[in-house]
Amino acid sequence: MAIQRREFLSVVGSGAAAGLAGCTGLFSDEGGNGGDGDGGSGADIEGEELVLTTTTSTYDTGLLDEVNAAFEERFGTPVQAISQGTGAALETARSGDADVIMVHARSQEDEFxxxxxxxxxxxxxxxxxxIVGPADDPAGIEGTEGAEEAFATIAENEALFASRGDDSGTHGTELGIWEESGVEPGGEWYLETGQGMGDTLNQASQQGGYTLADRGTFISQQEEIELGILVEGPVEGGPELLANPYGIVAANPAVHEDRNYDLAMGYIGFLTGQEGQDVIENYELDGEQLFFPEAISEDPNFGQYVPEDWQPDGGTEAGEDETDT
Incomplete structure (x- = not known):
């Protein structure tokens, strides 16, 4: 599905409302009056803390502070955020050390x-x-229509490319583009930083190289680095190969029984509800919107609830009637 700005509902849809309503008891006192009566937290969650593991891009852009502050103000519950690449974030959750996970690599989310x-x-x-690089663009990729073509040109010219090399969502997308280009990257021109997006952008800038960056982190750091956008993503009409969707998922309480499932679902309900989506939509740096909310839509994607290749037992297509006739 092509990336586009969605038409948001003026009122929370029934599905999103139900998600948040399911946590109503968690955030209210016995009388249902919101604890202290002024929208604060109820006694049920006093002293509790939500543990979130998420990507470096949400942290580097400042969005994480914004949404977590809104959640804490609304419910009085602090959020302990662990900022990692997607692969590391999911490993933290697999180890039972997170209540909720916010990442951007659907294949890894599905496996999880x-x-x-x-x-x-x-x-x-x-x-x-x-795809960003120095102003003199030594490989000559500026304006290239395809991401894979740009990567192939960088490799052909052996121009320095800084890779995160950290099993993050960004790294996974980068490897997918190399595969599409028919190039197996390596050699002196290919630098694996093993760092987050911000550090990788700095290294690419210092060494006059190229890198793949999420738009939000690039915008947040563009005044501090000497790199420019040479190949646009789909937000500005570029190829869909550069799409960057984010998902949020709760740790399974049947597997990780010590995690705070109720609080995780409260956080998911808040971020995918109208208030949380408004915080995301209205967050800007230097007058530019960094992220585009898509939890509330007149045309919801029902495939979001299950892995992309999931089929019911027996391989029956979803929606088919399995009843014997």
């Missing part, structure tokens, strides 16, 4: 759910990836 570690996944927001 298929293993039984996660439940109740929701589409949350999107932005896109861009």
């Amino acid at each position: 759910m298929e293993e039984g570690h996660g439940v109740n996944r929701r589409d949350l927001m999107f932005n896109d990836f861009v």
Whole structure:
């Protein structure tokens, strides 16, 4: 599905409302009056803390502070955020050390759910990836229509490319583009930083190289680095290969019984509800919107709840009648 700005409902749809309503008891006192009567937290969650593991891009852009502050203000519950690449974030959750996970690599999210570690996944927001490089553009990729063509040209010219090399969502997308280009990257021109997006952008800038970056992190750091966007992503009409959707999923309480499932679902309900989606939509840096909410839509993607290749037992297509006639 092509990336586009969605038409948001003026009122929370029934599905999103139900998700948050399911946690109403968690955030209210016995009388249902919201604890202290002014929208604060109820006695049930005093002293509790939500543990979130998420990507470096949500942290580097400042979005994480914004949404977590809104959640804490609304419910009085602090959020302990662990900022990692997607692969590391999911490993933290597999180890039972997170209540909720916010990442951007659907194939890894699917594997996490298929293993039984996660439940109740929701589409949350999107932005896109861009290919950035120095102003003199030694490989001559500026304006290239395809991401794979740009990568192939960088490799052909052996121009420095800084890869995160950290099993993050960004790294996974990068490897997918190399595969599409028919190039197996390696050699002196290919630098694996093993770092987050911000550090990788800095290294690419310092060494006059190229890299793949999520648009949000690039915008947040563009005043501090000497790199520019040379190949756009789909937010600005570029190829769909550079799409960057984010999902959010709760740790499965049947597998990780010590995790706070109720609080995780409260957080998911808040971020995918109208208030949380408004925070995401209205967050800007230097007048530019960094992320685009997509949890509330007039045309919801029902595939968000299960792994993309999931089929019912027996291979019956979803929606078919399995009843004997």
